[in-house]
Amino acid sequence: xxxxxxxxxxxxxxxxxxxxxxxxxxxxxxxxxxxxxxxxxxxxxxxxxxxxxxxxxxxxxxxxxxxxxxxxxxxxxxxxxxxxxxxxxxxxxxxxxxxxxxxxxxxxxxxxxxxxxxxxxxxxxxxxxxxxxxxxxxxxxxxxxxxxxxxxxxxxxxxxxxxxxxxxxxxxxxxxxxxxxxxxxxxxxxxxxxxxxxxxxxxxxxxxxxxxxxxxxxxxxxxxxxxxxxxxxxxxxxxxxxxxxxxxxxxxxxxxxxxxxxxxxxxxxxxxxxxxxxxxxxxxxxxxxxxxxxxxxxxxxxxxxxxxxxxxxxxxxxxxxxxxxxxxxxxxxxxxxxxxxxxxxxxxxxxxxxxxxxxxxxxxxxxxxxxxxxxxxxxxxxxxxxxxxxxxxxx
Amino acid sequence: xxxxxxxxxxxxxxxxxxxxxxxxxxxxxxxxxxxxxxxxxxxxxxxxxxxxxxxxxxxxxxxxxxxxxxxxxxxxxxxxxxxxxxxxxxxxxxxxxxxxxxxxxxxx
Numbered sequence: 001x002x003x004x005x006x007x008x009x010x011x012x013x014x015x016x017x018x019x020x021x022x023x024x025x026x027x028x029x030x031x032x033x034x035x036x037x038x039x040x041x042x043x044x045x046x047x048x049x050x051x052x053x054x055x056x057x058x059x060x061x062x063x064x065x066x067x068x069x070x071x072x073x074x075x076x077x078x079x080x081x082x083x084x085x086x087x088x089x090x091x092x093x094x095x096x097x098x099x100x101x102x103x104x105x106x107x108x109x110x111x112x113x114x115x116x117x118x119x120x121x122x123x124x125x126x127x128x129x130x131x132x133x134x135x136x137x138x139x140x141x142x143x144x145x146x147x148x149x150x151x152x153x154x155x156x157x158x159x160x161x162x163x164x165x166x167x168x169x170x171x172x173x174x175x176x177x178x179x180x181x182x183x184x185x186x187x188x189x190x191x192x193x194x195x196x197x198x199x200x201x202x203x204x205x206x207x208x209x210x211x212x213x214x215x216x217x218x219x220x221x222x223x224x225x226x227x228x229x230x231x232x233x234x235x236x237x238x239x240x241x242x243x244x245x246x247x248x249x250x251x252x253x254x255x256x257x258x259x260x261x262x263x264x265x266x267x268x269x270x271x272x273x274x275x276x277x278x279x280x281x282x283x284x285x286x287x288x289x290x291x292x293x294x295x296x297x298x299x300x301x302x303x304x305x306x307x308x309x310x311x312x313x314x315x316x317x318x319x320x321x322x323x324x325x326x327x328x329x330x331x332x333x334x335x336x337x338x339x340x341x342x343x344x345x346x347x348x349x350x351x352x353x354x355x356x357x358x359x360x361x362x363x364x365x366x367x368x369x370x371x372x373x374x375x376x377x378x379x380x381x382x383x384x385x386x387x388x389x390x391x392x393x394x395x
Numbered sequence: 396x397x398x399x400x401x402x403x404x405x406x407x408x409x410x411x412x413x414x415x416x417x418x419x420x421x422x423x424x425x426x427x428x429x430x431x432x433x434x435x436x437x438x439x440x441x442x443x444x445x446x447x448x449x450x451x452x453x454x455x456x457x458x459x460x461x462x463x464x465x466x467x468x469x470x471x472x473x474x475x476x477x478x479x480x481x482x483x484x485x486x487x488x489x490x491x492x493x494x495x496x497x498x499x500x501x502x503x
Contacts, residue, residue: 086450236465239495272450274495
């Protein structure tokens with residue numbers, strides 16, 4: 001059997017792309033060396049954020065994705081029925097808080113840039129912030145309400161997108177690693193080899209998150225995506241006392257930073273089940289998944305600054321994941337001019353859950369030779385900001 | 396899973412004679428013996444669901460039984476979020492099952 005597309009990676013990006021391509025009538029096979037949602041997509045928070053993005057291509061992609069989520073959630077519910085768990089889509093909005101005067105001025109400067117780019121960002125006073133979040137610390141220097149932010153349960157959303165893709169005819173091969181490339185006589189990539197044999201396709205789409213660099217390497221090209229570790233704490237269940245996604249203004253700086261060292265900032269939210277998720281950290285430690293108690297302690301301390309009542313909360317578990325980090329902080333959603341037949345949808349760092357639906361539509365339109373709804377050039381592998389990182393010999 | 400108390404006289408460990416206790420679960424009496432966990436007493440009374448999920452109102456109860464899953468939390472004598480599987484039952488304990496509706500949700 002020849003596929004139109006082989007997708008490497010059964011995380012949310014691979015699942016969303018499979019669904020979009022299969023719905024458009026293409027023959028799609030998804031392969032993963034593990035299982036669906038077995039990597040980053042089940043080791044994150046499920047953020048659908050515009051609030052943490054300044055003007056630029058990532059914001060444009062996030063705004064595109066934000067228009068797609070409500071309809072996709074409704075369509076998935078209809079297609080999969082009541083027996084499938086809810087993806088827990090919650091357009092709860094975010095509240096970004098600064099507790100220092102320096103943080104407040106940075107936050108307000110950032111908001112000013114967003115308002116011109118179509119982000120609904122409402123600067124509110126401490127009294128209004130406490131009305132939105134009654135248990136928030138009263139020591140607020142600045143607060144911004146972002147009604148457009150939302151949340152999903154990331155691994156259920158991934159499973160739902162994959163289930164939908166399969167109903168549209170996608171074939172899923174789990175526990176199937178890529179071993180190497182298959183080329184035709186002209187040198188175009190026409191498939192991959194796996195332990196189960198050859199899989200042929202007109203196109204191979206690498207959507208392996210932080211492992212995309214390894215997959216690209218197996219196929220013979222260099223892709224500068226690196227793992228960036230993020231850790232989270234989970235409290236035991238309690239009455240829902242945190243109503244929005246609440247984070248301190250430092251989060252934006254930590255996400256946008258190139259610093260390889262540890263960065264933490266409080267990101268706090270209740271889940272539908274009643275637990276509280278407490279993030280977040282960013283650290284370049286390769287694929288080292290060892291528990292780092294110091295990181296968790298720093299996250300907990302910062303979260304208590306936002307919500308003092310958390311000092312009495314019991315932590316049930318912690319988890320961490322690897323975010324696919326690109327050196328220029330933009331995903332790659334394009335073909336690879338160096339190897340005909342090879343495509344990428346990866347490098348979304350901590351934003352892949354939210355960006356998945358828009359990424360999938362861009363991939364679908366590019367592969368079908370149709371006009372994309374947004375300009376796809378900023379996500380191309382050929383963009384100028386990536387050129388220095390594609391040279392052989394660079395770390 | 397069947398919750399079944401081994402008859403005292405048939406227990407090969409030959410424990411001391413059991414002390415009967417009675418607790419109430421949402422007002423209904425449930426009896427057991429001193430030393431049992433709340434979960435043990437409640438399961439033996441025939442009740443499986445101890446709470447409902449906030450998202451969809453589905454029943455939840457003793458899943459792991461060893462303190463890991465936090466699915467069996469109940470209110471004990473006015474203190475909420477107590478794991479029934481980890482708390483020893485005391486005669487006269489007043490157990491109230493919990494349900495936390497989503498803020499603005501309709502599963503209450």
